[in-house]
Amino acid sequence: MTTMAGSDDDPPDEFGLIAELFAPLAAGYPGALGLTDDAAFIAASPGFDTVATMDTMVAGVHFLPDDPPDLIARKLVRVNLSDLAAKGAEPAFLMLAAAFPHGTSRSWLRGFAAGLRQDLDHYGVVLIGGDTVATPGPLCLTLTALGRVVAGKGLLRSGAQPGHQIWVSGSLGDAALGLRAIGGALPALDPCHGAALAERYRLPHPRTGLGPRLLGLASAGMDISDGLVQDLGHICRASRVTAEIDATLMPLSAAAAAAVSADQSLLALVLTGGDDYELLFTAPPEAAAAILAAAEAVQVPVARIGHVADADGEAAPVTVRGAGGQVLAMEYGGWRHFCPPVQGG
């Protein structure tokens, strides 16, 4: 194996990089073959479905180029695990494809690998393969996450039925407000609140404990990555229903509550901003007690924010009502990936 001679700021070659930084992350799983083979081997789990998801993050689009490398790695892991959690799946394996800019320093790469290690350990998953290449462009990271769920029991977007309640985990809007705070757009905000929100932008908390506990209780589920209203619209379209939510029931962190209290227009950001990585799910009313108990067991708050209704022709799938019961018009449906990149820092 090629050794990584050279100073901390010499970029290592591909094989040295894999051997020094990434192979240790695969040590726990024989089928990963120490990341020295062309592919990984995964034994079948009879009675279970494999759940497979894939997310890409590009510097300047999905994170800020000067974000710390360990947090970039951890965000990458977490956005993928959030998708698995939303399906009720237990995470198991990750594959990483990384296009590192020319001249990426060894110390940056070490920080990135350290962040990976931290979250692999935290979530009990193992790296089994991937690819590392150099790019003349910005850092471009793709993770494939594989999990498992009892065969046929995974949570889809398509099971919501009229009369079901709409739930979300955790708190909404923190990441979108955090990105504003990083960009200096919330100058009146208490600095501690600003820091708390920025932290939520940089490091989501996938609800890997809650997701699998929703199997048999929830009727549909997804994670909120593109904004509550847009993502709830996806559930509505997949389930051929509509949804009505009450803006006054949005679960807010103390920091987000302070921000919205000072500027009510920021409520739109809570409803449509992206990067929440909370679970959004529907369930029949009779499941409510069991859902609350499941959430209590994993210490993740959950909140009911509305209900599912019949499909209604050409009407918008999601209606948002304010404090007086009036319908709030959404300026936009949420984050769209072909919008201009984020500007922060």
Add this chain to the structure above:
Amino acid sequence: MTTMAGSDDDPPDEFGLIAELFAPLAAGYPGALGLTDDAAFIAASPGFDTVATMDTMVAGVHFLPDDPPDLIARKLVRVNLSDLAAKGAEPAFLMLAAAFPHGTSRSWLRGFAAGLRQDLDHYGVVLIGGDTVATPGPLCLTLTALGRVVAGKGLLRSGAQPGHQIWVSGSLGDAALGLRAIGGALPALDPCHGAALAERYRLPHPRTGLGPRLLGLASAGMDISDGLVQDLGHICRASRVTAEIDATLMPLSAAAAAAVSADQSLLALVLTGGDDYELLFTAPPEAAAAILAAAEAVQVPVARIGHVADADGEAAPVTVRGAGGQVLAMEYGGWRHFCPPVQGG
């Protein structure tokens, strides 16, 4: 679902792109959920291992930015299927993560999707998920390919033993010579030969038929992507053996033979150039007849190019001998991914 109104050169948004261009590629597999969910579901195949691989290609590094979009898509599919073939796996599922440059035109995207369609059909695989994002940088494409092989029977790099013969499929050096031809570095070459070599650079031919037929015959295998000598070195290190190959036994296409005949120094490119995507495998001599029969059955030529020997301390793992039996010194061990990007066109 968002519609794709607009002219051919308006970039579509993410959801329109997926609905119009990529969802049809997932239509054959219910677990892909029409690419409208967060993840895909794959039923277990008891008695089989899942084989998982992932490769990234960046414009200007792994292909030329002005290569036709359908050929870029097909190369992406093929380099991944080549990894599965090298493990003896039957390909089944693909997941695509694509970071498209801002302003990528609809017609370019249609060409890309058409190329995907062509090779998905050709190889009998289905797209089950992925991610599409925008990037301010170059096109960056990652594919995860999942296949299957009888449990525990997959071909590894680590099974080569002294006395085993070394085999390759197809012909070597075409892609590396093709890249030179594209760049104008082989002006004396017959234009038809140049075009044939360029085609092999742009469109590899993964040996998906041959790979699974080598199970039970070959002792170790991989595909040649970084150059024969470097990749054979990987087998040697994984198997703790050395290898000796005979440069006069390299299987050459008519075009490559013409190029080497005109300039003997190009033989080094055959031995060390990348992008062959041929199978490199070892097997005991008694398997030779069955290997030739398997190759004949799928109409893929195979050639014996050397033999495996005992490990030899600090010596280089791969020895190349020329026509007179003399040892050829390799100027470099093969393509390294942290080298400067390709310059062509």
